[in-house]
Amino acid sequence: MSSTFDIAGTTSRASQLQTQVSKEDLLKTLGNQLNMDFSQYERWTRKTKVTRPPPPPKDGGSRMLMVGRVKSADSCLHGKGQGHNVTYREKKEAAKMLEINKERNERIKIxxxxxxxxxxxxxxxxxxxRELLEQNMKLKESIESDEYGTLxxxxxxxxxxxxxxxxxxxxxxxxxxxxxAAVRDLExxxxRTNSQLQALEKKVSDLDDSLKEKQEELHTLMSYKDKEYPVKAMRIATLQKEIQNLKIANQEDQxxxxxxxxxxxEKYEKEQTRxxxxxxxxxxxxxISRMHPSLKDMALQNLVMAKEIEVHKKEQEGLIRVNQALEAEVKKLLRDPKTNTRLQMFPEFFPSRQKCTPDMEVVLDIPTQEWLPI
Structure with a gap:
């Protein structure tokens, strides 16, 4: 049991020291941040610190003895305090302590x-x-995606x-x-161009020679035109006039x-036809004389039949024309009211009605009822 109390007391003291150290560190940190001195606060906490009783002894008798001593000491103190008179200095110190405690409480609240x-x-x-971490993660993902896209x-x-x-x-x-290939083509x-150029040069020389010949011929023609052509032109005009006169003179004979x-x-054509x-x-x-008699008879019969066919065709055409005329006359008679036997025998049952054409005026003659006078 005593070891248990020792361990508990040691643990409580260690926790108190740790709490005090943490508070002192916190106050120092706040003092550094707020530019304030908390040394007095440390003294206040030390003055107001409550003293705990010492740990109990290992044996029970000593424990009971310690408790009795503590009680007797407390009774002595109380008796001493009751018999002692409070002085002005103590009152002043007590008031000062109250003000200090009040300021301390206010500072503690602050x-x-x-x-x-x-x-x-x-x-x-x-x-x-956390938000920045999330944003950083998003940025990381976006950067990774961008890096992947860039990659x-x-x-x-x-x-x-x-x-x-x-x-x-x-x-x-x-x-x-x-x-x-282009170099080979160029060569x-x-x-090929050199060979063609040589051929063209040869043609040019030939054309020059022919041109010289033509120029000589032209010179000859020009000299002919200037010297001999006018005389021959006059001769041609004279001959044309003579030909014209001969044509006029020989027109009747022609x-x-x-x-x-x-x-x-015409005589020759008639003689030729005959x-x-x-x-x-x-x-x-x-x-025909060389033909067999039966063939002659057959040819004769064919001729007769051809003539008869022509005659019958003409008769048939005449009958067709007669039939057409008769049909037209029958249609005309059918349209004629005189051929209608009923109308001719009973005219009162078939009164004549005039047809209404689009250009005629229509007059409605509807019978109306007239009331008798009353």
Whole structure:
């Protein structure tokens, strides 16, 4: 039991010392922040500190003895205090102590209020720190996403660069090939152009020679035009006038000759037609004479039948025309009211009614009832 009390007392003293040290540290920190001196507050706390009784002894007898001594000491103190008179100095010190205690209580309240405000500020700071942590996490996520996007973009750019390098290599190789092909084409074109140029130069020389010849011919023609052409032109005009005069003089003879030629041509055509008919007739008679008698009869019958067919066709056409005329007459008779036997026999049952045309005026003659006078 005594060891238990010792441990409890030691623990309580350690907790008190720790609390006191923490309070002193807190007051020093607040004093440094608020520029105040809390040394008097430490003295106040030390003066007003309540003394605890010593731990109980290990054995029960000594414990009872200590309790009796403490009680006797308290009774002595109380007796002494009751018999002692309070002086002016003690009253003054007591009043001073009351003022000090009052100021201390006010300062304690102020400190408690400040502590509460600091706690509230600390809570706000903690809340703000949590918000900042959340924002930092969001920023971290956004930065990571941006870094991931940037990484993908860089990878894409690197791939494009690799493709670009491959394309540049391909272009360079193609350029070398095309350059070699262009050089070969240039050499071939130069050789072909030189050969064509030589051919053109030869043609130019030939054309120059022909041009010289044509110029000489032109010079000859110009000299002919200046010297011989006027004489020959006058001769041509004279001959044309003579031809015109001859045409006028021989126009009647020409007309007579044309009439004679036309008459002879008509005679020749008639003679030709007669000769052709006679030849055709003789050939036909010769062919018929060589034919079998049955074929002759058949041909004759065919001719007769053809004639009869023509006659019957003409008769049929006449009958068709007669039928058409009869049909028209029948239609006309059907439209004629005189052919209507009922109307002719009973005219009172079929009164004549005039048809109403669109250009006629319509007059409604509706019978009305007239009341008899009363």
């Amino acid at each position: 400190l408690e209020l400040r502590i509460r405000t600091r706690k509230k500020t600390l809570d706000e700071y903690l809340k703000r720190s 993908n973009a860089v990878k894409g750019l690197l791939r494009r660069y690799e493709k670009y390098r491959g394309g540049i290599t391909t272009l360079n190789s193609n350029f070398v090939k095309e350059y070699d 071939e074109t130069r050789h 007309e007579d000759l044309e009439h004679i030629v036309f008459t002879e041509l 000769t052709a008919n006679s030849i055709t007739k003789s050939i036909t008679e010769r062919a």
